[in-house]
Amino acid sequence: MKNDKAKTKTIKVDYLARVEGEGALYVKIKGNTVTDVKFKIFEPPRFFEAFLRGRSFCEAPDITARICGICPVAYQMSSSHAMEDAFGIRVDGQLRALRRLLYCGEWIESHALHVYLLHAPDFFGYDDAIQMAKDYPDIVQRGLQLKKTGNEVVILIGGREIHPINVRVGGFYKALTKQELNSLTEKLKRARDIALEAVSWTAEFDYPDFEQDYEFVALRHPDEYPFNEGKLISNKGLDIFVHEYDNHFIEEQIAYTNALHSKLKERGAYFVGPLARFNLNFDRLSPLAKEAAHSAGLSPVCRNPFKSIIVRSVEMVYACDEALRIIGQYEKPEIPAIPFQPTAGTGYGCTEAPRGILYHRYRVDDNGRILDAKIVPSTSQNQKTIENDLWQFIPKYLDLPSEKLKYDCEKAIRNYDPCISCATHFLKLNIDRE
Amino acid sequence: MNKNKITQTICANILRILIIGIGNTYRGDDAAGLVIARHLRKQVPDYVSVLEESGNGIAFMESWKNADTVILIDAVHSGTKPGTIHRFDASAHPLPSEFFCYSTHTFGVAEIIELARVLNQLPSHLIVYGIEGKRFEAGIGISPEVNKAAQEVVNRLRQDIHSFLKES
Numbered sequence: 001m002k003n004d005k006a007k008t009k010t011i012k013v014d015y016l017a018r019v020e021g022e023g024a025l026y027v028k029i030k031g032n033t034v035t036d037v038k039f040k041i042f043e044p045p046r047f048f049e050a051f052l053r054g055r056s057f058c059e060a061p062d063i064t065a066r067i068c069g070i071c072p073v074a075y076q077m078s079s080s081h082a083m084e085d086a087f088g089i090r091v092d093g094q095l096r097a098l099r100r101l102l103y104c105g106e107w108i109e110s111h112a113l114h115v116y117l118l119h120a121p122d123f124f125g126y127d128d129a130i131q132m133a134k135d136y137p138d139i140v141q142r143g144l145q146l147k148k149t150g151n152e153v154v155i156l157i158g159g160r161e162i163h164p165i166n167v168r169v170g171g172f173y174k175a176l177t178k179q180e181l182n183s184l185t186e187k188l189k190r191a192r193d194i195a196l197e198a199v200s201w202t203a204e205f206d207y208p209d210f211e212q213d214y215e216f217v218a219l220r221h222p223d224e225y226p227f228n229e230g231k232l233i234s235n236k237g238l239d240i241f242v243h244e245y246d247n248h249f250i251e252e253q254i255a256y257t258n259a260l261h262s263k264l265k266e267r268g269a270y271f272v273g274p275l276a277r278f279n280l281n282f283d284r285l286s287p288l289a290k291e292a293a294h295s296a297g298l299s300p301v302c303r304n305p306f307k308s309i310i311v312r313s314v315e316m317v318y319a320c321d322e323a324l325r326i327i328g329q330y331e332k333p334e335i336p337a338i339p340f341q342p343t344a345g346t347g348y349g350c351t352e353a354p355r356g357i358l359y360h361r362y363r364v365d366d367n368g369r370i371l372d373a374k375i376v377p378s379t380s381q382n383q384k385t386i387e388n389d390l391w392q393f394i395p396k397y398l399d400l401p402s403e404k405l406k407y408d409c410e411k412a413i414r415n416y417d418p419c420i421s422c423a424t425h426f427l428k429l430n431i432d433r434e
Numbered sequence: 435m436n437k438n439k440i441t442q443t444i445c446a447n448i449l450r451i452l453i454i455g456i457g458n459t460y461r462g463d464d465a466a467g468l469v470i471a472r473h474l475r476k477q478v479p480d481y482v483s484v485l486e487e488s489g490n491g492i493a494f495m496e497s498w499k500n501a502d503t504v505i506l507i508d509a510v511h512s513g514t515k516p517g518t519i520h521r522f523d524a525s526a527h528p529l530p531s532e533f534f535c536y537s538t539h540t541f542g543v544a545e546i547i548e549l550a551r552v553l554n555q556l557p558s559h560l561i562v563y564g565i566e567g568k569r570f571e572a573g574i575g576i577s578p579e580v581n582k583a584a585q586e587v588v589n590r591l592r593q594d595i596h597s598f599l600k601e602s
Binding site for chain 1: 492495
C-alpha cells in the first residue's frame with residue numbers, strides 16, 4: 001500500500017487463497033473512487049484446444065477431463081455430448097440416467113468442498129478451514145463426509161475419483177448393476193441429511209446487503225433441473241439452442257489475465273453457476289430441495305451473490321435427492337454404449353459444471369479426427385461479473401481498514417467458486433489507494 | 435510357518451504402516467514420491483501398504499484412518515540443493531511453512547496434516563519425507579539428482595520400517 005498527497009490506495013492480493021489455481025486481484029482507489037479493478041489469472045495458458053487438434057474424437061473426454069481435478073466429469077460430459085451432436089446420435093434411457101448420477105456425485109463433492117472448506121470460513125472471519133475446524137470440528141467433519149459421499153459416487157460410476165476413466169462418447173465402457181448402485185443408497189440418504197443441515201446452517205450467516213441487476217444464464221430443460229441438456233436461457237431474453245452459442249457469446253483477450261473474458265455480444269457481462277441455475281430453474285428442483293430453500297428464506301430471484309453458499313447447499317440436497325431417485329429407478333442397460341460411426345461435422349455440447357455452464361465445440365473429419373476445438377469454462381464466463389461486483393462492492397466499504405477490505409474482496413470473489421485451472425486460458429490481490 | 439513369517443503375521447496384527455507417495459508423473463521431479471512408492475512396493479513386508487496419490491490431501495487423510503504409522507513422500511521446492519532429503523516428524527510439529535506450499539491443490543500436504551491435527555485424525559506416527567526437486571516443468575522423467583535421492587530414501591524407509599518394528 002502506498003499513500004501520497006493524492007491519497008492513492010492500492011489493495012494487492014498476490015495469491016488469492018482458497019480458490020483452485022493461481023490468480024491475483026489489483027484494486028486502485030483514488031480518494032473515494034475506485035479507479036481500477038483487475039482480476040488476474042496468471043496460471044500459465046494450457047493450450048488444450050490446440051493439442052486436441054489431430055486427436056481422435058474418442059480421446060476428447062479423457063483429454064479434456066485433465067483440465068480440472070475438481071470437475072473432470074463436467075469436461076467428460078460436455079465433450080461427449082458435443083461429439084454425439086456431431087455424429088447425430090443420442091444417449092437415452094438408463095445410460096443417460098447414469099450420466100446424471102455421475103454428475104450428481106461431482107456436484108456433491110465440489111459443492112461440499114467449497115461450502116465447508118473454502119467459503120464458510122469467510123463468514124466467520126477465519127483465515128482458513130483449519131482455523132474454523134478448531135471451533136467447529138463437527139461441522140467440518142460433516143463437510144468432509146459429504147464430500148466423501150460425492151467422491152464415492154464418482155469412483156463407483158467413473159472408475160476413479162479424479163479424472164474418471166469410464167466415460168466414453170456414446171455412453172460408458174462398463175454399465176453398472178443395480179446391486180452396485182444400491183451400495184450408495186444409505187450413504188446418499190445420510191449425505192442428504194447433512195446437506196439439509198448445511199442449508200439451515202448457511203441460512204444463518206450474516207450476509208452483506210449487496211444486490212446487482214445480473215443477467216443470469218443457465219441451461220433450461222423441459223422436465224429436469226439441468227445437468228446435461230437444455231436450451232440456454234437468461235432472465236433478460238436469451239433463449240437459444242446450444243449450437244447457437246457462438247452467435248451470442250464472444251471471448252475477448254485481456255492483457256492482464258491469461259484467461260479469456262467471455263461476454264454476451266449484445267449485453268456484456270453475465271452470471272453462470274448455482275445462483276443462475278436456481279433463479280432460472282427453481283421450479284425444476286425436487287420438492288425437498290424447494291422446501292429447504294423456502295425454509296432458508298430463499299426464493300427466486302435472489303440477486304445477492306454472497307447467498308450462493310446457501311444455493312450450493314440447496315443444490316447438494318437436490319443432487320443427493322436426484323441420485324437416490326435415479327438409483328431407485330435404475331435397471332442395468334443392455335449395452336454400456338450405443339454403437340455409431342463417426343461422420344464429418346461440427347458438434348456442440350453444453351452442460352452444467354458445478355460452477356456453471358461449460359461449452360464445448362468440435363469440428364471432426366470423416367475418420368472422427370478433431371480438426372478444431374473450442375472450450376469455454378464457467379470461470380471465464382464469470383470473470384467480467386466478478387470484476388463488476390468488485391467495482392460496485394468496494395465503494396460501499398472504503399472506510400474499512402485495508403486488510404479487512406482485502407479480506408472482503410476475496411470473500412466476494414469466492415462467491416463464484418472460481419476455478420483458475422479451468423479458466424487458463426487465473427488470484428493475487430492488490431488495492432492501491434490514492 | 436518359518437520364524438520370519440511368524441514375525442510378519444504378528445506384526446500385521448499390531449502394526450499398520452502406510453506409505454504414501456505423492457506426485458504428478460507428468461511434471462518432472464514432482465514424480466519423486468511416486469517413483470519411490472513404486473520401488474518400495476516390491477520390497478516391503480505384507481504389513482506395509484503402499485499408495486500412490488496425486489496430491490489431493492483430503493483423499494489421503496481418508497486413507498490413513500486405519501494406519502498407526504504413516505509415511506508421506508513428496509517433492510519439495512524450498513531453495514536447497516536439488517536432491518536434498520528433508521525428513522519431518524509431523525506428528526510432533528507442523529511442517530515448516532516454506533515447504534509443501536507451492537501446490538495449487540486446494541488442500542496440499544501441509545494443510546491436510548494441520549486439518550487432521552485439529553480434528554484429532556493424525557496417525558500416532560506421521561513422518562514426511564521431502565525431496566528437493568530441480569525441475570517441475572511438464573514432461574516425464576526425474577533429474578539424476580532426484581533419482582539418486584530417491585534410492586537413498588528407499589534405503590532410509592527400509593530402516594524406518596525396521597525401527598518401527600523394533601519399537602512395537
